[in-house]
Amino acid sequence: MNEDDHEIEDLQREVAGLLLEYVYAPLLEDQHVRGVLPAPEGAPAVRVALGDRDECVPSRLTMYEIPLGAGDELRTSHDVVALLRAAHTGTHIYPSDRVTSVMGMDLYVVDPANLEEAPFTTHDWVSALLRCLARPPDGRRETGLRGFLFTAGGLLRLYLDSADVRGVVGADVRPGGALTALLAALPSLLGREWRTPDTLDDPHCRYVVDLTGW
Known part of the structure; x- marks a missing residue:
């Protein structure tokens, strides 16, 4: 073969x-x-x-x-x-x-x-993101997917862990955009000081990184 x-x-x-x-x-x-x-x-x-x-x-x-x-x-x-x-x-x-x-x-x-190929949908984007985080195609796992939640405004909150940060960190993303670039950048973005206010009502993570403009 x-x-x-x-x-x-x-x-x-x-x-x-x-x-x-x-x-x-x-x-x-x-x-x-x-x-x-x-x-x-x-x-x-x-x-x-x-x-x-x-x-x-x-x-x-x-x-x-x-x-x-x-x-x-x-x-x-x-x-x-x-x-x-x-x-x-x-x-x-x-x-x-x-x-x-x-x-x-x-x-x-x-x-x-x-045929004219049908466009890549928001569902496709979210599915690809979650699948790549849960089961990295190359087997490497720089960030681990601990959970996710669809939130208001069409956003998706990812619950992630990493060897470079302590505990679980949330990351708010807006479905769409450059998926490959987001996946490559996630490990380095989790530790940045872009956090929601202290009044964040989410007991499932230490803080949330705002990546909605990424």
């Missing part, structure tokens, strides 16, 4: 892991993920079945095959979600060679060139 095959396998695992959260929470409107399958014969693609929550009857499910390659690069798992949402939204015309059936389900082979 060559390096490209390993990368495809890793990405298929990553996509399956990401799509787990849409089994019970809808991917869009009333559509839930009812299956994630590696494309057969080692093809560089994933197949995703969508349908109503708890639906198992094949004829009531729709499956999409999403290619994982984008030129010389691979798509990310979030790219796959964006294409999946776009494919299932609105009316799309598929040539006959891209429509078939498998295991009793209609199968549509998606051509990304004919």
Whole structure:
């Protein structure tokens, strides 16, 4: 097995892991993920079945095959979600060679060139942030996620610990913006003296760092 095959396998695992959260929470409107399958014969693609929550009857499910390659690069798992949402939204015309059936389900082979990827949503942003803090992709854990709370004004309070600070520190963030930059900066920001007033009514942390403008 060559390096490209390993990368495809890793990405298929990553996509399956990401799509787990849409089994019970809808991917869009009333559509839930009812299956994630590696494309057969080692093809560089994933197949995703969508349908109503708890639906198992094949004829009531729709499956999409999403290619994982984008030129010389691979798509990310979030790219796959964006294409999946776009494919299932609105009316799309598929040539006959891209429509078939498998295991009793209609199968549509998606051509990304004919789709405009759906935007990265606030839900996606929050989910990615919490997942990266709880399970760092590289295994390193400079900050540990001890909890979280959605608060007024569309903010998210993170409860974090770190080897560089004592106890649990809260961090208020506003979903959106540069997620990668925030994740990289969090360890160094937790110890700064940007604190809420002494009247802070939150017994779950020592103080709160205001990162809403980050």
